[in-house]
Amino acid sequence: MTTTNIQGPFSAEVARNEELATTVLSLSYIDNLHPEHSMVASIAPELGSNLFSFRVGKHELIYHDPNLLRQRDFTGDFVLWPFPNRVRDKRYTFAGKQYSLEKRACPSGNYPLVHGLVFDRSWNYQQPIVEAAAASVTTSIAIDKDSPFYDGYPFDSSLSLTYTLTKEGLRITYVVENKGSQTLPYGFALHPYFAQLSGPEQTFLSLPAKTVMEADTELLPTGRLLDVTGTMYAMFDLREPIPVSHLKLDHVYFDLQPGSAVIDYRQHGLQLVVGGTEDFTHAVIFTPGNTRDFFCLEHQTCSTDAINFNNQDEAHKKMAHLLELKPGATGTGTLSYTPRFTR
Template sequence: MTDDTVLLENEEGLTVEVSPLGGAILTARWRGAPVLVPTPTPGLASQVLGAEACFPLVPFGNRIEGNGFRYEGRDYTLAPNTADPLVLHGEGWLRRWSILRQDRHSVALHDRQAASAATPFAYETVQTITIDGASLTLSLTVANHSADALPYGLGLHPYFPRTPDTRLFAHASRHWTEREGHLPGAAQPVPRDRDFTSGAPLPPGWLNNAFDGWDGKMRVEWPETGLALSLDADESFGVFVLYSPSTEAEFFCFEPMSHRPNAHRRPEGGGLVRLAQGETLEGTVTLRIHALGP
């Protein structure tokens, strides 16, 4: 452990390393087996520590086309925040959070962001990470501190192990194609090879697609380790993004989000929440580890 890591552990065998750098989870293991995998990202924890396994998306997730949007008659501009030409995942994952409180089983992290030439968003956010038995709970809250009402969103970006026999279970009503700039393209019915309602392996090749009409539940099974993980998101989350660069990648991302990617540019039904000054948006996701049955 260093000053930039916090270890959560319990007698049942769940261990989670957390960093104030980007509010990131660095590792999560159940009795020694990884259930989240450290992966190099453009996030702050990766820049300092080399990899991260989950980070918060605040005050929005994914990209905004053209690095700007119009809202309630005003135009807002953002600056790119990584090597990507489009602003990506908000500011939270690129900032050092402070520790509000911690004990052996939980930590609460806090960040306060001022508006600037790079972003119109001024806000305060708290992320609470708690372990209990075989469960890991992530709660995220954001409060608007801007004088303007602005559209806010939340999300989480976990990296799960991808093994040859991985099976994913998740139900959604609609799938979005991907277009240039890694932006969502057209809405369509969920393709057969991406319908995980009854469980299916991840399709081969590049994956980077949004799904909406999600019921907030997911399950992933790893027959190689005899483990499964279920994810339960509260009603704030109705969208997920599924990302994996290739069949050979050792990870895939299942990203619960409160809104569609690029919803700032296509706000109708996109899931962003209007927050006036002082108003708050919050969401909670719980991961539970299970043994696979015979």
Template structure:
């Protein structure tokens, strides 16, 4: 029987963040004033090492699916492996499926690291997640370095999971909406129609959503009225995309800040800033920070942004 993954707690004031490095370098819980603001990893999922049960995991060295498990870059065809059966296609890269190492920790901060050497897949990389907690909130700085011998396209992001309360609402600004094709593959972007727009707070859609919102403004706000709290997510400009996954049959939903557009590796528009692909030569790095700020609904209403 596998050993139960150890938890690492950091916090400041009313905010507590629990990490589970061995399960994909993930967050196990985000609590503020005793309120869970992300889906908490259950004891059973922790015992099973189930990364799909965590509160948040890293997407690295790219986000979302690669159709056909292959892409063309630098006059070569690069192959990746399916990694989330029964899905056919590789999803979210490899970082979330490895144990990460704690390379630094304190009362209110921790750094997790991961080194991957290319084997059957093309990527050799070093990744770090630096978690810092203050009374204001949690910041997560992701750094990705190409330690391979050739330049390759990269991307990264965070994959938080939230409880689907009946009264939850969401708000964010974006410019376009990527259609979904079979097998979860992202299709063409379209202008954002009013019925798909979250520029004003609205409830989660009643139907299926698994779509990338492009031209994301870098901020998203979730409100959980029954919990008396909300969570504001702010990201550096390198995060141009926000993925929304919402299945009305599931008790959770996901709102995922990411650098690359979903499906970008298959479209091959490497220099298109809207695609958000980061080409890194040997030894080059890219980094970005996402901040999560909890607030009471009363305070959020007063500042006019929640």
């Protein structure tokens, strides 16, 4: 069954996708005067609320492998909550209690990789809302005693994501609610696989960050910050656009400066400006050397292994930026994907 709602240039659709064998929520903006400015965002709520497609004109900006997506594997643009990235030894201490995430297994990656607890779960969704200037839809998921891995994260809570498409671009707003009786620790991130639309040599990336976190052999932060503005670590400096083909990264950037990350598809005269509210203090960049299809730019509200860094001194706590909510409280923030046309 397909449900469609249209108002002016905006529309929303709830439909069964046979290739993915799942429900897909689509938000559309049609610009009849400039078709290349039209946009469509597609989300698969039952596959982890994965934003697996964001099309601008004829161009797909998010890479996804349908086979991996059906398996709830790493592809598209998936959700990392409550612990983005890795947790050392899959163990942590919070408020004097020790917890283990050793039962959490990921489809790929090394042992400490957790990537949150919700990317491979089925989410709920509300009916889309279409207005004169926007189309939006909200998905949600809860963590409670019936959730997988609850013994490793026994904090009753919920996460909702509202995807809003306007003529300027796409916004994704998260809301975390603490539904329990104890303080809730968390971090939030999205993990987009951005397409190398212009190829690795003509797809450029810039990020206004002053430091990168040194990592050990398990890709966990050591606690040392490397200054990319100096000569010694200039190879990590992304303040000016660099072709993706020149980058060999799986690193966490910190000390983000005013401004946004920009992906510049130079052959296509198209840029994607990736921005976030001030709670997004870190960004992970991953450039796999074995593919020309994608690279990852992951804005996070915390560092890798933030839950353990938070137990150390004040410098490490600042570096961690672990977010906490008192019982009944909510936390919110927004990421934005804004196309910009250069010709």
